[in-house]
Structure formats: structure tokens, C-alpha cells
Amino acid sequence: MGLEAGEIQRSTLAETLTTKLREQILSGRLGAGMPLPTERNIGLAFGVGRTTVREALRSLLAAGFVERQGKKLIVRDPRSVPPREADHGAIAVRASIQEVFDTRRLLEVEGARLAARNRTPEDLAALRRVLDRMNPADPEDYHALDEEFHTLVMAASGNSILAQVYRTSRQMFFKGPAFWRVFGQLSLADGAPPPVVGGRQSHEDIYQAIDAKDAEGAARVVAEHLTRVERALVQRVGRTDQQAAAIR
Template identity: 30%
Template sequence: MTARFHALQPGARLSDRVAAELEDAIRSGRLQAGERLPTEAALAAQFAVSRTVVREAVSRLKSLGLVHARQGSGVYVREAGIAPLAFDSRHAVFKAAVIQVVEVRRALEAEAAALAAQRRTAAGLRRIHKVAQALEQAVAAGGDGAREDVALHRCIAEAARNPFLLDTLQYLSRFLQGATRVTRANEAWRTDFARQVRQEHARIVRAIEAGDAAAARRAAHTHMDNAIARIEQAAPAFWQQQGQVLASALVDEVKTGLVLKQ
């Protein structure tokens, strides 16, 4: 084994960082084509992370076509072959996929917020506030808050008390969560983006709490519009690093489950 890895320090989403470290080892030649990756247990020990984190990271490498699994043998580095598509082409595909999913979220979550404002209960509001606080704590601790962000929007949908809406969101959850991971990672790159998101979430929650359906719908719709604008403004460096790893997994999901209309 030619490549050795070191424990990661707390910060951004660990699986993204593990995937980026492994990808760099492959592209730099420290991990050669045909070479077997260390086992999950070995990588988890080297990076000082859980095996679940390693599994997620390796899954992203598979979606990038950098490694493949051999039944009963392990995971191996693929032949490098011809260089990948130019960055601008990958960038366009990744950005389009994320924006298209956010457009779906905009339609569903604006209505969910409006219904939540009309139908919220004291217990539902307490859950929304609790999850919103958990989101703030996750970001303050150095995380991207993606899981907590999804949970917040899920609580709002639950407050709408429409089982068909919940079922639709559950059906689309793999796409919605993938897009959220990309948008949250991008927003973590800039303090102004992060501040905007906090303010937008606060406006949605206030409107729901006040029982103002029109304001809640408007706030949720604006939140998604702004999420698209922030993706449009994402720095090239973001797409070259976290964005590429995160969005490639989403694109792979979309290709297997939906037809993207470019």
C-alpha cells in the first residue's frame, strides 16, 4: 500500500473530506490503477472516522468512476484512461441537477409552509423550534447542517398535516437530501450566504408561528429562489472541491431515477 492517510480534524462533512483525500490520492498516482483500497476498517482507523463515513466516501468515488468493487475481493482503483470531461462541462451538469431539484423543492415546500401556518399545533411549533435550534448548533460546531436543514423542512411538512404531501416528499427524499447537501456546502463557503439562510429560515418559522399562510408561502418560495441564486454564484473552487464530489452523487441518482431535461 503506497498511500497513507491521517486523522481528520473536525470541520466540514467528514465523508466529503475522506472522498476528496482518496480522490486526490488516485488522481496524483499515490493510489495506482488496479490497486486495492484499504479495507473499510483500515481506512476508518487511518482517518479516525466511522466505517459509515468511509462507506459514504467510497460510494462517491464509485459514482465518479474512480473505483469499482469486486465481489468478495474489495474495492479497486480503475484505470485512469482518458481524462474526464473538461471542468466547465461537469460544472454545468452538476449545477443544472441541483437547480432542477431545488425547483421541485420550491413548489412543494412553499405550499407545505402555507399549510403549516394554517394547521400548526403547539406541539408542531415546539418541534420546529427544536430542530431549528439543532441546525444552529450544528453549524456553530463546524458542520454544514445539511441533515438538520432537511429535518427542519420535514418538520414544517409534518405541521402541514397532509399525508400525501409527506409521502411525496419521502418519495423524493434521496434527491432533496442530495441537493440540500450541495446547497449547504456552498453556503458554508461564504458568511454572507450562511447569514442569508439563517434569516430566511427565521422568516419562514415566524410566518408559520403567526399563522400567516401567505407570508409563509412567500418566505419559503423566496428561500428556494435564493438557494438557486446562491448556486448560480458558487465559486469555481467550490465546484472543483466539495461541489464536484457532492453533486456527482446527485447526478448519478437523477440519471437512474429521472430523466434530466437539459
């Protein structure tokens, strides 16, 4: 008997999309009381078809993450979500954060080490131009420059394959334009902008180590920087965990 590969693929995509949307709700990016984006916009953001989107939305409805109001699906307060469902979603958020930062460390720690050995004056000038524009008081611009800075460090490594792997992975690391077109305008539930951890000084430390050709120092400060950012994101998810625990 042959495998029904199409059906398996659709089911997997729907489950993955459901998890992604749960992450948005539990992290606060899709805040309580907000309408979900349209099926079309969700499909465009995540690169999936309408059938997959509809299956995911049915799962969110069944689990209590959203409720129907007329023709719209409205995000419910995470505190009203059954604890078992909230815990499952929060675990998925933490797992995805860990996977991203585990991968970033694998690439960026070695990339910074190589950059300290191989950087050129042109590399340093490009990094300095980005640093001079980084302003934590403007989170949206800061995060775009943060992505550019880390990409330039990888380019300075002198390893073209490593730099290319990083460039092609940036959407997973920093969330690409299609994602932000749908969710970027939505404020976090607690009213706070995306966390700026370590700020400009953290990037300055990376630059100084690369400038000084301190390979091990550059590797260390990059690892420390990534760990601080990871912990801040997990702590933000932890606040949602505490809300879920309060209704047990």
C-alpha cells in the same frame, strides 16, 4: 431483433455516475491531489456495481479529471482539465442544482402555505426545538438540522401524502448518509465548509410566518430562502467555471 436491455442500462448508469463524479471534482468536494474512494465504496455510495464504477472511472481518466498514480486514481486540478470537459461537467452541476431546487420549490412552497393553515401546537413546538439548536458556526450539525426543519414543515402541512413524498425524496435534496460516508470527510478545494445561506434567521422567518398563520407569507419566505441557497451553490460552481476560462 430483441433489445439488449442490460447493456443499455449499464451504459446509462456509467454515464450518470461519471457525471456525478465530475460534479464532485468541479465543485471541489473531491479536491485536487486527493485519491478517489475505492471502487467498492463508490459503488456502495451510489448503489451501483463494480462494472459500472470501472466504466465511469475509465471515462474520468480519458477526460483528464483523474490520473493514475500506482494503484490509486488521484484527482487532478480542475484547471488542468480540458476546457470542453470542464464546461460539460460544470453545466451538469448547474443543471442538477436547478432540478433539485425546482422540485423543492414545487413541494415546499405549497407545503409551507398548508403548514401555516394547519399547524398544531405540537408542530410549532417541534420546529422551535430544531431552531433553538441550529448554529451556523457548526456547519455539519446545522445542515442536519436544516433537513429536519424542512421535513417538519412538510409534516405540519397536514397533507400526509405530500409529507411522505418529501420524506422519500430527502436523500436527493440533502444527500443521504451513504453519500456522506464516502465524501463527507473531504474538505472543499477552497477550504470552505458547505455554504450556510440565510442562516438561522431565514428559518426563523419561516417559523414566524407559520406561527402567525400567514399562508402567503410562509410560501414567500420559503421560496426566497430556497432561491438564496440555490444561487449560492451555483456561484460556487461559477468559481470553477472561471478557473477553466483562465486556461483557455
